[in-house]
Amino acid sequence: MESTYGDGVHxxxxxxxDRLADVxxxxxxxxxxxxxxxxxxxxxxxxxxxxxxxxxxxxxxKVPIFxxxxxxxxxxxxxxxxxxxxDEETGQYLAQAxxxxxxxxxxxxxxxxxxxxxxxxxxxxxxxxSGMCEAGRILHHLKNNVEDSRNTVLITGYxxxxxxxxxxxxxxxxxxxxxxxxxxxxx
Numbered sequence: 001m002e003s004t005y006g007d008g009v010h011x012x013x014x015x016x017x018d019r020l021a022d023v024x025x026x027x028x029x030x031x032x033x034x035x036x037x038x039x040x041x042x043x044x045x046x047x048x049x050x051x052x053x054x055x056x057x058x059x060x061x062k063v064p065i066f067x068x069x070x071x072x073x074x075x076x077x078x079x080x081x082x083x084x085x086x087d088e089e090t091g092q093y094l095a096q097a098x099x100x101x102x103x104x105x106x107x108x109x110x111x112x113x114x115x116x117x118x119x120x121x122x123x124x125x126x127x128x129x130s131g132m133c134e135a136g137r138i139l140h141h142l143k144n145n146v147e148d149s150r151n152t153v154l155i156t157g158y159x160x161x162x163x164x165x166x167x168x169x170x171x172x173x174x175x176x177x178x179x180x181x182x183x184x185x186x187x
Contacts, residue, residue: 017050023154024051024060028123032150037138037165039131040072043157045079045100047127052099066117068108068128068137076100076107111137118144131157133164143177149185 027034038044044067054060067073079100083091093099108114114137117126128138142164145151159165167175174183 017053020047020050020154021054021059023152024054024125027150027152028061028063030150031123032148032152033123033145034125034152034154035138035141035145036125036127036154036156037131037133037142038072038127038129038156040069040129041075043131044069044072044127044129045076047156048076048105049099051125052097052102052105055102055104056097061123062104063122064120064124065105066108066124066126066128067105068114068117068126068141070109072127072129073107073109115140117141131165132159133168139164139178143180143182146175146177146182147185 024034036047038047048065048067051060051065055062067076080094080098083094086094108117114128117124118140126141128136128141130136130138133139133142142153146153146168153168155165155169159169164175164177168184171186172184174181176182
């Protein structure tokens with residue numbers, strides 16, 4: 001249950017992970033990138049956990065995955081708390097593998113490293129706050145990627161009216177990102 005905007009019914013976890021695998025696979029099949037604006041607390045960690053499960057299950061290709069947010073990185077460290085802080089099932093899962101530190105996953109703290117992502121070639125996933133696309137590093141990733149129809153912007157949470165995120169969800173054809181007009185190239 002998402003308590004902040006809890007007036008909606010959420011899909012079952014199995015449905016969510018299947019849909020995520022489908023989006024990742026379709027995006028990479030066309031040589032694109034997956035750009036994911038997400039809330040730094042909770043949503044980033046949920047996505048990383050699901051991507052870990054999909055990677056380990058060979059359900060998605062092994063590609064670089066980046067979490068681009070100092071705040072999200074700090075919050076993720078809390079999820080790596082001592083095992084006695086978790087229930088038995090979660091403690092056992094975390095003892096088997098570190099879902100927040102697997103091989104294809106990198107954490108980006110420095111702004112200059114964040115900017116380098118936009119000059120990389122090939123497919124990758126970048127998860128970066130803000131969840132509603134109103135501020136932060138995600139704006140640079142969106143500006144550099146929304147006009148390429150191979151890429152996917154995956155919106156994973158509620159989008160308040162009149163935010164950039166809501167405009168992306170509602171199919172607006174042109175948006176201003178960092179004061180520059182960008183044409184959305186939809187498939």
